[in-house]
Amino acid sequence: MRTRRNLSDILIKSLIVILVGSAIGLTYNAVSPRGIALIGEWSPKITSDSLVVPYGYEENTDPPAISLDYAMMKFQSRNTVFLDARYPDDFKAGRIKGAVNLPYEESEEYAPQVLPQLPKEKEIIAYCDGTECESSLLLARELRELGYRDVKVFFGGWQEWLKAGLPVETGE
Numbered sequence: 001m002r003t004r005r006n007l008s009d010i011l012i013k014s015l016i017v018i019l020v021g022s023a024i025g026l027t028y029n030a031v032s033p034r035g036i037a038l039i040g041e042w043s044p045k046i047t048s049d050s051l052v053v054p055y056g057y058e059e060n061t062d063p064p065a066i067s068l069d070y071a072m073m074k075f076q077s078r079n080t081v082f083l084d085a086r087y088p089d090d091f092k093a094g095r096i097k098g099a100v101n102l103p104y105e106e107s108e109e110y111a112p113q114v115l116p117q118l119p120k121e122k123e124i125i126a127y128c129d130g131t132e133c134e135s136s137l138l139l140a141r142e143l144r145e146l147g148y149r150d151v152k153v154f155f156g157g158w159q160e161w162l163k164a165g166l167p168v169e170t171g172e
Contacts, residue, residue: 044131052131053155063126063140063151068164071125071154075166081118083143085128085135086158095158096127097167104128104135107142115146123150130159 044052051065059065066074074080075096082099084091091101102114118124124143126136133155140151154160162168 051155054132054134054137056134057137057153057155062137063144063153066125066152066154068154068156068160070152071127071156071161072164072166074123074125080123080125082154083118083124083126083136083139084158085126085139086133090129090158092171094162094168094170096161097169099127102139104139104142107139118148120148121150123152124148125152125154127154127157127161130157131155133157 045055045057047053047057047059047065049065049067051067053059053065057065071082075082075098082096084095084099084101085104086095086101087103087105088101091099091103095101100114100117102110124140126140126143128135136153136155136157140153143151
């Protein structure tokens with residue numbers, strides 16, 4: 001009986017500590033100028049060109065971000081390589097028509113086969129799944145370090161392209 005009472009006391013005290021700690025944390029978050037929204041109202045990061053980009057993107061140092069309109073124009077010119085930074089299974093399931101797959105997460109494995117096919121003077125547009133995906137940005141940074149001069153990032157990526165009903169393909 002005594003151990004039951006001790007266990008009950010411990011549980012009640014633990015619950016009080018959790019509630020008090022939560023109340024202090026929520027209050028601090030509410031009054032802090034750096035507080036975060038608790039119900040998913042996080043504002044997106046937007047460039048000076050009004051493009052939504054991931055928070056890791058640095059407008060003045062990273063490869064330029066491009067819009068869907070710019071990507072469509074370059075797709076129609078046929079003088080641009082679209083580089084899909086997603087995993088191979090995602091690439092096979094659907095991609096921008098004519099895109100080349102260089103998955104950022106597996107770039108060490110795929111780079112020796114893919115990079116020799118990419119002329120360094122050609123315009124390259126890297127993309128991944130959408131505005132919350134940073135694989136295209138990280139891949140574009142790597143390409144720049146390797147000497148590719150004209151690299152851009154289409155942050156709308158596969159999701160925006162698909163939603164717009166633009167040309168896609170599947171398979172190998």
